[in-house]
Amino acid sequence: MWKSIASNFLTLFILLLVAAGALVGWGQAQYTKTGPLEDAICVRVPLGGSMALVSRDLEAKGAVSNGRIFRIGADYADKSQQLKAGSFLVPAGASMEQIVDIVTRGGQNTCGTEVVYRIGVTSRSAVVRELDPTTNEYIETAKFTPGVDEAPQVYVEARDDRDVRYRVAVAEGATSWQIVDSLRALDVFEGEIDETPPEGSLAPDSYEVQPGADRAALIAKMTAAQEKILAEAWEARDPNVPLESPEEALILASIIEKETGVPEERRQVASVFTNRLRQGIKLQTDPTVIYGVTRGEGVLGRGLRQSELRRETPYNTYVIPGLPPTPIANPGKLSIEAALNPDDTPYIFFVADGTGGHAFAVTIEDHNRNVAEWRKIEAERAAQN
Structure with a gap:
C-alpha cells in the first residue's frame, strides 16, 4: 500500500513540476x-x-x-x-x-511637459510644450519672452510640477552677452554670473537643467564643452590653414557662423576667408563691423552707415588686415570644424543669392554680376512689401 501511495505521490509531484514549468514558460x-x-x-x-x-x-x-x-x-x-x-x-x-x-x-524623461528656454541671435523665449505620444510630436501650449512678458498660467502651473523637464537651447551665433543676459532673466535658475565670459567661449547646444540650477554652473558647463570641441577640431585641422592658434580658429569660426546659416556651405565660406588670409586680402565682412558697433550687446537693428564702414576700428575688416582681435559670437561645432578644414576652392568673393545661401566667385567681374543680381532680388522684394 505504501508503495502505491509513494508512487501516486511521485506521479502527482512530477505532474505539478511539469505544470509549474509550463506556467513559468507561459509567463515568460x-x-x-x-x-x-x-x-x-x-x-x-x-x-x-x-x-x-x-x-x-x-x-x-x-x-x-x-x-x-x-x-x-x-x-x-x-x-x-x-x-x-x-x-x-x-x-x-x-x-x-x-x-x-x-x-x-532613468535618465531624461521622454514625454509629458517640457519647458524650453531658447536663446537666439535676435531674441529669447520660453516655450511650454507637450509631447503627443501618438505622433511623437510636440504641441506648443504657451510662449513668452522671459523678463519682458508676464508668465502665462500654463507656465506657472508647469513650474509646480516635478515631472516637467527643462532645457536651455542656445543658438549658434549668439553672443556671450546675449547668453548671460538671457540666463539672468530665466526664473528657473539661481545664483549670479559675475562677469560675461570671453566671446566665443560658450558652446551653443541644448542643455537639460533642473529648477534651482546655478547659472554659473551652466556657464562653466558650456565653457568646458566649447574647450573640448575646439581642442578636438584643432587636433584634426588641415595643417595648411593659415591660422596660428586655436584662438584664431575660434575667431574665424565666429565670422563663418555669422555669415551663413546653411550647414552645407560653411566650408565654402571658410575657403573664401582662408584664401583671403593667404593672399593678404582684407576680409571685408559686415558682421565684424557690426560687432565693433554693438560689442555683441543686442542687435544693431539697422544697416551699417558708410561712416562706420570707413572708420578704423579693431573690428572693421574693411580697413584692418587679417582677423579681428576676438571672436564676434559663439560659433557651433560645424563652423569651428569648417574654419580648420575649409573646402579647397579658388573663391575670394561671395554674396547672398536670395535663397538663404550665397553665390561664390573668383573674379571681381563675376562677383559684381552676382551683386547686381542680389540687388535686383532686394528691389523686387521691397516692391512686394
Missing part, C-alpha cells in the same frame, strides 16, 4: 512577447510610486495584458526597486520586459 512568453498597445502612450511614474501602482495604470491603459505577470517579471529581473519617477513614452507593441526597462532605466 507573456512577459517578453509583443504587447497589446496599439498606439504609443505617456506613462507617469510619481515620486515614491511603486511597481504595483504602475502595473495597475498600465493595465488600465491597455499597455499590459496582465499586471501580475508584469510585477513578477520585474521582481525576477531585480528591477522592482529601481523604478524612476518621471514621464516616459511607451511605444506601441512594447512588451512587458521593454516597459520595465523604460520605467527603471
Whole structure:
C-alpha cells in the first residue's frame, strides 16, 4: 500500500513540476512577447510610486495584458526597486520586459511637459510644450519672452510640477552677452554670473537643467564643452590653414557662423576667408563691423552707415588686415570644424543669392554680376512689401 501511495505521490509531484514549468514558460512568453498597445502612450511614474501602482495604470491603459505577470517579471529581473519617477513614452507593441526597462532605466524623461528656454541671435523665449505620444510630436501650449512678458498660467502651473523637464537651447551665433543676459532673466535658475565670459567661449547646444540650477554652473558647463570641441577640431585641422592658434580658429569660426546659416556651405565660406588670409586680402565682412558697433550687446537693428564702414576700428575688416582681435559670437561645432578644414576652392568673393545661401566667385567681374543680381532680388522684394 505504501508503495502505491509513494508512487501516486511521485506521479502527482512530477505532474505539478511539469505544470509549474509550463506556467513559468507561459509567463515568460507573456512577459517578453509583443504587447497589446496599439498606439504609443505617456506613462507617469510619481515620486515614491511603486511597481504595483504602475502595473495597475498600465493595465488600465491597455499597455499590459496582465499586471501580475508584469510585477513578477520585474521582481525576477531585480528591477522592482529601481523604478524612476518621471514621464516616459511607451511605444506601441512594447512588451512587458521593454516597459520595465523604460520605467527603471532613468535618465531624461521622454514625454509629458517640457519647458524650453531658447536663446537666439535676435531674441529669447520660453516655450511650454507637450509631447503627443501618438505622433511623437510636440504641441506648443504657451510662449513668452522671459523678463519682458508676464508668465502665462500654463507656465506657472508647469513650474509646480516635478515631472516637467527643462532645457536651455542656445543658438549658434549668439553672443556671450546675449547668453548671460538671457540666463539672468530665466526664473528657473539661481545664483549670479559675475562677469560675461570671453566671446566665443560658450558652446551653443541644448542643455537639460533642473529648477534651482546655478547659472554659473551652466556657464562653466558650456565653457568646458566649447574647450573640448575646439581642442578636438584643432587636433584634426588641415595643417595648411593659415591660422596660428586655436584662438584664431575660434575667431574665424565666429565670422563663418555669422555669415551663413546653411550647414552645407560653411566650408565654402571658410575657403573664401582662408584664401583671403593667404593672399593678404582684407576680409571685408559686415558682421565684424557690426560687432565693433554693438560689442555683441543686442542687435544693431539697422544697416551699417558708410561712416562706420570707413572708420578704423579693431573690428572693421574693411580697413584692418587679417582677423579681428576676438571672436564676434559663439560659433557651433560645424563652423569651428569648417574654419580648420575649409573646402579647397579658388573663391575670394561671395554674396547672398536670395535663397538663404550665397553665390561664390573668383573674379571681381563675376562677383559684381552676382551683386547686381542680389540687388535686383532686394528691389523686387521691397516692391512686394
